[in-house]
Amino acid sequence: MSVRKKSADPKGVLTGVHYLDGDYAIAEGALAAGCRFFAGYPITPSTETAERFAERIPLVGGVFIQMEDEIASIAALIGASWAGVKSMTVTSGPGFSLMMENIGLACMMEVPIVIANVQRGGPSTGLPTLTGQGDMMQVKWGSHGDYEIIALSPDSPQECFDLTIKAFNLSEMYRVPVFIMTDECVGHMHEKVVIPPAEEIEIIERKWYEGPKDKYLPYQPDVDLVPFMVKAGDGYRFHTTGLTHDQRGYPVINAEAQDWCVRHICDKIRLNADKIIEYKEDETDNAEIVVVSYGITSRVAWKAIQDARKAGIKVGSLRLITVWPFPEKRIEELAGKIKAFVVPEINLGQIKREVERAAKGKAPVYPVSHCGGWVHNPDDILKVIKEAAK
C-alpha cells in the first residue's frame, strides 16, 4: 500500500488562533485539507459552513455553488471528485434524507467525498434550530443495500476543524464517503480554534494510478483492498456505474458479481477498521462503569463522570471519535471487565443498541436518552451512573 502524505497547501490554511463556531471551523478544516469544491443547499443549523466557504473560496481558488437541492449537491460532489477535486457538502436532517440515494452511488463508485451533518431534532422538519443526535443510524444504514461508510463525531469547534481534515484524509485513502456527524450545539458554539501552520497539517493524497493506460482497471483492489483512481480527462476512458460491476467498472447483473462487488466495498472498510477507528479513553483501566458517549453529549457527560467520581464511583469514559466503523472489539473487551455501560445520547438509544450488540451480554447497557431540543442535564446522567453502579 502506498499512502502518499504531504503537508497542506498554505493557500487554504488560515494559520492562527481564532474564535469560531463549529460550522465555520468545518469550512476552515475543509479549506486546509485542500477541498476546492463545495455544493450545497441552505439548511439550519448547517448553513454557516456554506456561507463561510462561499466567502473564503474566491480568495483561495475553487468553486462554491448553491445547488437547487441536496440531491443535486451530492451528485455534483461525486462528479467533481471524479474530476480530481476534493469536494464537500454540509446539511442537516431533511437534506440528509434527500442525499441517501446518491450516498449509495458514491459508495458503489468508490468516490471520496465529505459530508457534514449538523444534526437537529427530527424526524421530518422536527426542530430546525435545536440540537439532536438522531441521525447516527441513518448515516450507517440510510441508503439501500449493504455498504460501509466512515463517520466521525466532533465535540468542539476545534475538533470540527481537526476532524474535517481527518475526514478528507480517510475519504481519499479509502475512496469512501466520510461523514462529520456534528450537531446544532457544536455547530453554533463559539470557542478557540487553533489553526496550525500548513506544514504541520498532514494531508493524505488519493491513490492515483500511474501504470500503463491499457492495463487500468478502476475497481481492481490493491493490497489494502482500495483500488487506484484516475481523473476524468486523463485519457483512461474509463467507465463507472451505480450498477453492480466487475473490476473493469462494467455492469454485470448476476449474483456472483453482486457478491464480489458488495463484499468488496464493505471489506475495504471492515478489514481496515482497526486502522480507521479512533476513540479516547479516560480511567477505564479499573472502572466499574464506562460511559460511552460522542459529540456534544460527551462534554455534558464529563460533568456527570466527575460528579460520580467525587461520589466514589469508579467511572471511566470512552468517547467515540469514529462512530462508524464502531470499536466493537474494545467494547467487548471492556464488557468483560466492568459492571455496566452507560450511554447518554440525544436520541432514543441508537448507539446504545450498538454498544449492547458489541458487549455480547457480558455487561448491561444503560441508556440515558433524550429526544432532542437541548442537551442532557448532567444530573440525569449521574443518576443512571449511580443506578448502574448499584
Added chain:
Amino acid sequence: MRPEDRLEKKHPMEEFLRMDRMPHIWCSGCGIGIVVTSFIEALQKSEINPDKVCVVSGIGCTGRVAGYLRLDSFHTTHGRPIPFATGLKLANPDLKVVVFSGDGDIVGIGGNHFIHAARRNMDLVVICVNNFNYAMTGGQVAATSPIGANLSTAPYGNFEYPFNLPYLAEACGATYVARWTCLHIRRLTKSIQEALQKRGFSFIEVITPCVTLYARRNRLGDGLNLLRYYYENSEIRHGADTRTLDIGYQGKIIVGKFVDIEKPTFLDCMNNHLRKVLGNKYQPWGVKS
C-alpha cells in the same frame, strides 16, 4: 469467440465504442443507437480531443449510452446526470461534458436540475432521447407522453398535458436549442457538432422510436413505420417560435434549430463578477492565464 476475432474489418467507430460490451441491450428497431452513431460522428467531426470528453447518463434505456461509449463515461442515478455533470465541469473546466439520457430522466425526475442548469447557463451539452415514455421500466406515462397515447400506467390513454421541451429549455435560458427525429441523421449530427463546439447550455431533443413499448402498445408498427411517420409528419422550421412546438398524438413534429445565442456561462459570470468585486485578491478558477 473473443470480440477481437469476430470481425476482420474494424467498425469505423470502434475507437469510440466499448466493443467488449457488445452486443448492446437495445431492441432491434430502437432509435437510441442512431442517436449514438450521430453523436460519435459529430464528435469525430468536431475534432475535440476525445480524452477530454465526458459522457454522463442517468438511468433508463437511454441511460445505458454511457456504458457503450469509449470515453470517460458515468452511469449515475435516475434524474441526476445534470448535477453530476455540473460537478465534473466545474471541477475541471477543460472537460467537454455531455449529458446523454432519456426524457423521463432529464425532464421527469430530473426536471428541477434541468431548469436550473439552463438558468445558470452551465456549459453542458444535453442530448435528450424523447421516446414519449418510460421505456426501461415497461412503457409508463411520462412528462412527454402525448395526450391520447396509451401507456401502461395510463391504460385508458394519457390525459395530462405534456412538456414542450424546446420551449421549456429556451424559457429557462438555454443558449442552443434544437429538435430532430431519428430520421434527420445528418441534421442531428450537425446540431450535436455545433453544440459540442459551443460554450453554454445546449439542449438537443431527439424524437426516437421505442418499438417495443410505446409503438407496440399504440399499434404504431415497427421501426420503419415510425420513421415513415417522422418522414410524413415532420417539418423543418428553423428559428420557429418555441411556443408553437407542442407534439400531439401522432401529430405534426416541428423540427429544426430554434435557439443559437451567445451568453456568458456560469463560470464566465463567476470569474467576471468576482474579479470585478474582489480585484487582485480573487483567485480565478479554470481560466487559462
